[in-house]
Amino acid sequence: MSTSKGLEGVIVAETDITSIVNDQLTYVGYEIDELTNQASFEEIIYLLWHKQLPNQEQLDQLKKQLYDEMKLSDSILDQIKQMNVKDAHPMSILRTAISLLGVYDAEVDDLSEEANLRKAIRLQAGVATIITSFSRLRQGKQPIKPKLEYSYAENFLHMLKGEDVDPLEAEAFNKALVLHADHELNASTFTARVCVATLSDLYSGITSAIGALKGPLHGGANEQVIKMLMEIGEVNRAVPYIKEKIVNKEKIMGMGHRVYKTGDPRAKHLKEMSKKLTAKAGEEKWYQISVAIEDYIKEEKGLPANVDFYSASVYHCMGIDHDLFTPIFAMSRTSGWVAHMLEQYRNNRIIRPRAEYIGPTSQVFKPISER
Ligand SMILES: CC(=O)SCCNC(=O)CCNC(=O)[C@H](O)C(C)(C)COP(=O)(O)OP(=O)(O)OC[C@H]1O[C@@H](n2cnc3c(N)ncnc32)[C@H](O)[C@@H]1OP(=O)(O)O
Numbered sequence: 092m093s094t095s096k097g098l099e100g101v102i103v104a105e106t107d108i109t110s111i112v113n114d115q116l117t118y119v120g121y122e123i124d125e126l127t128n129q130a131s132f133e134e135i136i137y138l139l140w141h142k143q144l145p146n147q148e149q150l151d152q153l154k155k156q157l158y159d160e161m162k163l164s165d166s167i168l169d170q171i172k173q174m175n176v177k178d179a180h181p182m183s184i185l186r187t188a189i190s191l192l193g194v195y196d197a198e199v200d201d202l203s204e205e206a207n208l209r210k211a212i213r214l215q216a217g218v219a220t221i222i223t224s225f226s227r228l229r230q231g232k233q234p235i236k237p238k239l240e241y242s243y244a245e246n247f248l249h250m251l252k253g254e255d256v257d258p259l260e261a262e263a264f265n266k267a268l269v270l271h272a273d274h275e276l277n278a279s280t281f282t283a284r285v286c287v288a289t290l291s292d293l294y295s296g297i298t299s300a301i302g303a304l305k306g307p308l309h310g311g312a313n314e315q316v317i318k319m320l321m322e323i324g325e326v327n328r329a330v331p332y333i334k335e336k337i338v339n340k341e342k343i344m345g346m347g348h349r350v351y352k353t354g355d356p357r358a359k360h361l362k363e364m365s366k367k368l369t370a371k372a373g374e375e376k377w378y379q380i381s382v383a384i385e386d387y388i389k390e391e392k393g394l395p396a397n398v399d400f401y402s403a404s405v406y407h408c409m410g411i412d413h414d415l416f417t418p419i420f421a422m423s424r425t426s427g428w429v430a431h432m433l434e435q436y437r438n439n440r441i442i443r444p445r446a447e448y449i450g451p452t453s454q455v456f457k458p459i460s461e462r
């Protein structure tokens with residue numbers, strides 16, 4: 092048996108959802124650049140779940156379904172209020188609240204495609220309401236209802252902030268949702284697929300995936316990036332700060348990728364939005380510090396910025412709390428997790444690799460009195 096640490100380069104599934112070839116990313120065969128510049132997040136949800144772009148009627152129906160499911164029941168809201176909302180990390184709250192949605196779904200164990208698509212809508216809508224309601228509750232404010240005329244991105248910002256939505260922020264946020272929607276067999280998507288390959292349910296799959304996304308080597312990196320930018324504080328401190336980290340053999344968050352070697356094609360879009368939004372907010376230094384880090388790491392270590400790097404300054408300049416950055420990633424990625432779980436159910440076999448045993452052998456058991 093040969094091992095591949097971290098399963099690097101191992102192909103364990105065929106998929107017709109997302110492809111990464113020569114550092115080019117496509118969703119169902121559409122180039123990510125084209126989708127980012129032209130598509131709404133709702134069109135991406137439809138594309139990932141149905142493998143085709145929606146027509147106007149299909150899109151309107153999806154938007155209405157999402158809007159209808161964006162109202163959380165009082166019992167779920169009451170239980171969120173009972174959680175440790177002041178101190179717990181929002182990813183822990185989200186993981187628990189998504190699991191609760193499954194507790195209240197009568198068709199939780201109906202694994203038919205029709206039931207799974209209904210559950211998918213509840214999950215995709217619920218994740219937005221959970222994050223925004225929780226965020227308002229911990230500030231002592233009441234949750235805000237969605238608006239039918241708003242897009243998914245606009246509704247999230249509206250339900251979070253309780254204000255009219257700024258068009259540039261809505262554009263940036265929609266792009267971020269499109270860019271984070273799916274990414275082949277990343278760690279959280281693989282986790283979701285492993286979970287449902289036992290024929291467990293969709294809520295369990297998303298709950299497991301949120302747990303995997305939370306870590307700083309994966310989705311949790313975006314929160315670590317903003318922490319780093321805040322610690323650096325001024326542009327002239329960026330390079331000395333990074334040099335010290337490298338000397339101490341610490342990883343620079345938002346840099347490097349398992350699959351991309353020349354560059355993450357999503358990063359440039361977020362970089363562009365970071366430039367625009369930091370300028371609008373009069374906080375250009377976050378963009379300038381980010382560019383200084385990116386250039387230095389590229390030159391010194393040959394590592395590219397990944398999707399988590401520039402999303403940090405984008406969300407910061409939109410006034411979003413830093414600990415909500417990873418939940419926002421989860422909100423977008425719910426669309427991809429669902430698509431992959433549907434694919435797994437359609438052609439399922441339990442996922443059960445092997446490990447090579449390297450521990451002691453031929454041990455003789457001694458009763459506890461002799462140990
Ligand atoms: C949405 C996402 O999940 S994107 C990734 C988000 N995660 C991060 O940004 C965290 C920082 N990055 C990393 O930890 C890694 O690059 C990962 C987890 C993304 C990929 O990990 P792997 O493919 O296992 O690469 P691995 O960690 O083995 O790194 C290979 C080499 O590059 C170095 N390296 C990789 N990333 C970084 C980094 N961010 N900073 C400094 N050095 C790095 C490693 O130290 C290692 O060097 P060595 O060969 O001299 O020991």
Ligand SMILES: O=C([O-])CC(=O)C(=O)O
Pocket residue numbers: 271273274276277278349350397398
């Ligand atoms: O693919 C990966 O390993 C991580 C990543 O970029 C993502 O999940 O978007």
